[in-house]
Amino acid sequence: MNLIEKKLSGNLKFKGKIIEVHHDDILLPNGEMSMREVVKHPGGVCIAAINENGEFLLVEQFRYTFDEVLLEFAAGKLEINENPIDAANRELIEETGYEAIELTSMGLLYPSPGYLGEIIHLYYAPKTKFVGQKLDFHEFLNVKTYTLDQLIDLVMKDELRDAKTIALIMKISQLNP
Amino acid sequence: MNLIEKKLSGNLKFKGKIIEVHHDDILLPNGEMSMREVVKHPGGVCIAAINENGEFLLVEQFRYTFDEVLLEFAAGKLEINENPIDAANRELIEETGYEAIELTSMGLLYPSPGYLGEIIHLYYAPKTKFVGQKLDFHEFLNVKTYTLDQLIDLVMKDELRDAKTIALIMKISQLNP
Numbered sequence: 410m411n412l413i414e415k416k417l418s419g420n421l422k423f424k425g426k427i428i429e430v431h432h433d434d435i436l437l438p439n440g441e442m443s444m445r446e447v448v449k450h451p452g453g454v455c456i457a458a459i460n461e462n463g464e465f466l467l468v469e470q471f472r473y474t475f476d477e478v479l480l481e482f483a484a485g486k487l488e489i490n491e492n493p494i495d496a497a498n499r500e501l502i503e504e505t506g507y508e509a510i511e512l513t514s515m516g517l518l519y520p521s522p523g524y525l526g527e528i529i530h531l532y533y534a535p536k537t538k539f540v541g542q543k544l545d546f547h548e549f550l551n552v553k554t555y556t557l558d559q560l561i562d563l564v565m566k567d568e569l570r571d572a573k574t575i576a577l578i579m580k581i582s583q584l585n586p
Numbered sequence: 587m588n589l590i591e592k593k594l595s596g597n598l599k600f601k602g603k604i605i606e607v608h609h610d611d612i613l614l615p616n617g618e619m620s621m622r623e624v625v626k627h628p629g630g631v632c633i634a635a636i637n638e639n640g641e642f643l644l645v646e647q648f649r650y651t652f653d654e655v656l657l658e659f660a661a662g663k664l665e666i667n668e669n670p671i672d673a674a675n676r677e678l679i680e681e682t683g684y685e686a687i688e689l690t691s692m693g694l695l696y697p698s699p700g701y702l703g704e705i706i707h708l709y710y711a712p713k714t715k716f717v718g719q720k721l722d723f724h725e726f727l728n729v730k731t732y733t734l735d736q737l738i739d740l741v742m743k744d745e746l747r748d749a750k751t752i753a754l755i756m757k758i759s760q761l762n763p
Binding site (some may be wrong): 410411412413414417422423425426427428430432433435437438439441443444445446447448450453469470471472473474475478479483484486490516517518519520521522523524525526527529549550551561564565567569571572573575576578579580582583 | 587588589590593599600602603604608609610613615616618620621622623624625630646647648650651652655656658661663693694695696697698699700701702703704724726727728738741742744748749750752753755757759760
């Protein structure tokens with residue numbers, strides 16, 4: 410089956426602090442017209458880092474959208490024109506206080522490709538050194554450490570639900586089977 | 587560290603076809619005021635189903651946001667007041683033509699909890715029977731079959747980037763180590 414949709418025109422409907430919403434007129438594969446609601450986002454990074462004791466560094470953070478404290482790997486949005494590797498190094502230090510000595514790309518993640526343009530760049534930092542946390546003025550979080558087996562267990566018990574963190578746990582567990 | 591943020595007032599800024607954007611005034615843990623941009627979404631389901639040959643059913647679909655054909659497990663949005671299990675059964679038949687004989691909950695996924703309220707209900711259908719595809723009027727996709735090892739390989743090669751599909755592959759690979 411031919412699957413390709415073609416853009417006819419784009420219409421910015423909302424510009425927020427982080428996201429933009431567009432309503433684009435498109436041509437479906439069967440030649441009919443339709444509309445796609447697209448959420449644009451600057452993209453982000455997520456870093457699975459290991460400390461001097463061989464444990465993974467997680468951040469415990471209140472997520473207002475779910476009214477819940479969630480456990481996630483260090484992560485953050487890309488700043489304007491920022492290289493993803495620079496963002497990963499920056500966010501890891503800011504949130505955990507650890508600097509990556511090695512930083513390996515673990516590919517890209519599309520959190521919700523049906524309507525959301527966000528791309529998360531995944532990284533693995535198997536070696537780090539402590540240099541001190543540099544939290545943003547309005548950032549509140551606790552750093553926690555876990556083994557890979559403990560993290561897999563939390564995912565399987567449905568106690569860790571963050572997509573980027575699960576994707577990195579999956580990929581790293583395949584590197585270290 | 588105290589992490590809790592309190593809602594002071596909510597303001598609907600944009601209402602689209604699928605999502606709503608809210609700008610809520612909040613109280614930070616340190617007592618200062620701030621604003622959270624929140625994207626609300628009805629939520630969805632994703633189903634990892636196995637056919638009569640023991641292979642996983644994937645759908646190949648054009649994703650306009652990335653201008654790419656992506657490989658994903660069957661999935662879809664919740665309809666108004668729809669039970670997630672009903673949505674999972676409905677979407678699996680519509681997209682793949684297979685009906686679940688068994689359907690196991692594999693927990694919840696938060697695709698991007700920093701600003702996005704979407705929750706994806708994950709399911710595993712290890713036994714199915716073919717009853718015939720019922721695609722929506724404006725839905726175009728190809729059904730493909732893969733083994734679990736092939737899917738893990740695609741994730742590791744960065745050729746499968748959809749968060750809900752990766753989360754289900756990870757969880758099912760832990761059930762069948």
